[in-house]
Amino acid sequence: MPELPEVETTRRGIAPHCEGKIVAALTVRDARLRWPVPADLPQRIEGQVLLEADRRAKYLLLRFTAGAVIVHLGMSGSLRVITDQSAPLKHDHIELSFTDGTLLRFNDPRRFGCWLWSEQPEQHPLLAALGPEPLSAEFNGPYLWRKSRGRQTPVKSFLMDNHNVVGVGNIYANEALFKAGIHPTRAAGRISAARYNQLCIHIRETLSAAILLGGTTLRDFVNSDGKPGYFAQSLLVYGRGGLPCTSCTRVLREIRMNQRTTVYCPVCQR
DNA sequence: CTACGAACCTGCCTGC
């Protein structure tokens, strides 16, 4: 479920429900996530004001005076605002309640997500080495071009490497490369500055459009199981291997790169 | 330093 647009959608969904509120309790039903949930996490935040629900890359940062809870949704995680008194479902591993009765539930079947504590989250090993945000001014064509010089690695792998730019997951790497007309296996170091300018624009546009779509279904999303029905229609290549290219009608090709499904048009992408 | 595969998990879909 979570690529950057959905993490941002989640952040926007929960922020108005929890910012400025006092944590009543953090209940950990299953601490076996990507890394064990620290046993002292509840005592660190109970009674404290959640100042801000922030985001860095695909990490949600629940900021408190003394530090922040670093939350990652992994492959299958979701964070929902619970408005009724429903009982926890299967895989509802963590529950964050506030003194006004607001309830956040973290559900993660595959348990690839994490809940960690850091007094200085920006310096945390998971965040310290991350590349720029794709929607920031720092991320631009010249940056990508410079960063990729001498790199033999396929451009798709290069884009999905968090050291270079964060938040470009498998779906959006496929989509942006198609829109930019760049073949996913092309060596990152052998792409011109002009084409990186185009690629950068398409990465931004694709992510921004998806965030906007997420926004339109915000209320549903927070209460949903995270199924991205609203993405499907705007996807040009992802999930369309074997179907005709929307631009030239040639059959889209599907290959595997780094164990991830990669779809491209053999005519439009070079 | 780079590059690639394995690993962490459960659920769901396909095909026999």
Added chain:
DNA sequence: TGCAGGCAGGTTCGTA
């Protein structure tokens, strides 16, 4: 209907 196999939106880690 059952079961094995493959695949899934992420990321780290070990090995070459």
